[in-house]
Amino acid sequence: QSALTQPGSVSGSPGQSITISCTGSSNDIGAYNYVSWYQQHPGKAPKLMIYDVTKRPSGVSNRFSGSKSGNTASLTISGLQAEDEADYYCSSYTTSSTLVFGGGTKLTVL
């Protein structure tokens, strides 16, 4: 299985919105509404931010939202804040009942 494709880095200023894309195939992202997004700060374990494409776990800010079109999923962060600076990873369930991650995107808040 191939890793999902994410941009290596994105940046934005405080208060702005940014979107991170995650591209897969018809065997993963395109097959189900089972895309998750994780935030990871340096030296910390990842934290689930979005699951099932659009759902937010309890306690996650509504500034984080997810969407999907075809084989590409997206994470949007609105009202960018300094603490949003982190690495973000997408993952998808696959038609083989396995999981695949994206390569990660480094978000810089300018």
Added chain:
Amino acid sequence: QVQLQESGPGLVKPSQTLSLTCTVSGGSVSSGAYYWSWIRQHPGEGLEWIGYIYYTGSTYYNPALKSRVIISVDTSKNQFSLKLNSLTVADTAVYYCAKTGLGGVPAVLWGQGIPVTVSP
């Protein structure tokens, strides 16, 4: 409140077998509402899914690691474990255990991670 804690050796030699355990507290591995997963992260790199197990013992593995991996669950100790054999330096990574939901298997709760170095 559920917590996960990885344990095991921090240094292993090439060709040996890595054995890690994840102890679940505040919850039960026998809960039918979750899978239990292992995920690793090579130094400075992204996340790699290793596999997950249901309390019944059903397992699902990353095809790239499947020939070297065994994940098991011990409901009496409320633990699940990872064994990875034929180690090479490329297996050096931080290993995380995670509580994962059904359906799309989102990792809803992570352990703190345990760094493992494979070196002669």
